[in-house]
Amino acid sequence: SxxxxxxxxxxxxxxxxxxKSFEAALRLDPKSPEAVYSLGSLMAVKAPDxxxxxxxxxxxxxxxxxxxxxxxxxKIELELGRPKAAIKELKDxxxxxxxxDSLAARYALAQAYEAExxxxxxxxxxxxxxxxxxxxxxxxxxxxxxxxxxxDWDAMREVLLDAKNAQNDDPAANHWLALNAERQSxxxxxxxxxxxxxxLKDEPGLNxxxxxxxxxxxxxxxxxxxxxxxxxxWSNND
Numbered sequence: 001s002x003x004x005x006x007x008x009x010x011x012x013x014x015x016x017x018x019x020k021s022f023e024a025a026l027r028l029d030p031k032s033p034e035a036v037y038s039l040g041s042l043m044a045v046k047a048p049d050x051x052x053x054x055x056x057x058x059x060x061x062x063x064x065x066x067x068x069x070x071x072x073x074x075k076i077e078l079e080l081g082r083p084k085a086a087i088k089e090l091k092d093x094x095x096x097x098x099x100x101d102s103l104a105a106r107y108a109l110a111q112a113y114e115a116e117x118x119x120x121x122x123x124x125x126x127x128x129x130x131x132x133x134x135x136x137x138x139x140x141x142x143x144x145x146x147x148x149x150x151x152d153w154d155a156m157r158e159v160l161l162d163a164k165n166a167q168n169d170d171p172a173a174n175h176w177l178a179l180n181a182e183r184q185s186x187x188x189x190x191x192x193x194x195x196x197x198x199x200l201k202d203e204p205g206l207n208x209x210x211x212x213x214x215x216x217x218x219x220x221x222x223x224x225x226x227x228x229x230x231x232x233x234w235s236n237n238d
Contacts, residue, residue: 067097083115135166171199187217204234
């Protein structure tokens with residue numbers, strides 16, 4: 001009950017009262033993971049070293065809770081701006097709980113690698129997440145972005161097609177697929193991707209791109225129709 005009260009107080013923005021409630025919970029049950037993690041997360045911003053000390057003590061006393069404790073320690077290390085230390089904690093968390101897929105830890109590890117500019121290591125972690133969540137469009141788009149930054153257009157396109165298969169109208173996947181088709185002067189395909197985007201109904205600029213692709217593919221009448229329809233919808237758009 002004290003831990004629940006603390007979470008409510010924290011959500012209301014009363015950090016001092018929340019801390020007192022979490023501490024009251026710990027006095028009743030010093031090995032309560034819920035109270036330890038809540039208090040650790042609360043203290044991570046203002047007193048990260050103290051939070052880390054508390055979690056280390058908890059880890060020694062509760063080895064069965066080691067994966068989550070390492071994950072919480074990693075979050076504190078990231079808060080302190082120590083990505084290398086965070087990476088070590090996250091690797092420990094994943095190694096101790098491989099059968100549970102450790103998704104939260106894998107996400108954090110990939111992000112920590114990115115913070116360290118370790119692109120290949122980050123990409124490897126995102127690919128592991130992709131195998132666990134093959135239809136996660138956000139992850140697929142992020143992997144595609146990394147390939148784009150690496151200049152690997154073929155790999156980018158392969159991942160984006162998976163994202164589009166998972167969500168046909170995804171704006172990000174269709175945007176980058178259209179740019180790739182434009183790069184290859186495949187104007188009809190570029191137009192097809194833009195037409196599939198869920199963002200088309202809300203973005204005047206995207207309608208102009210669609211019109212351009214249609215004109216480049218020789219479909220001038222259709223290009224004019226797209227512009228006329230867009231002008232009717234956004235009549236004040238010069």
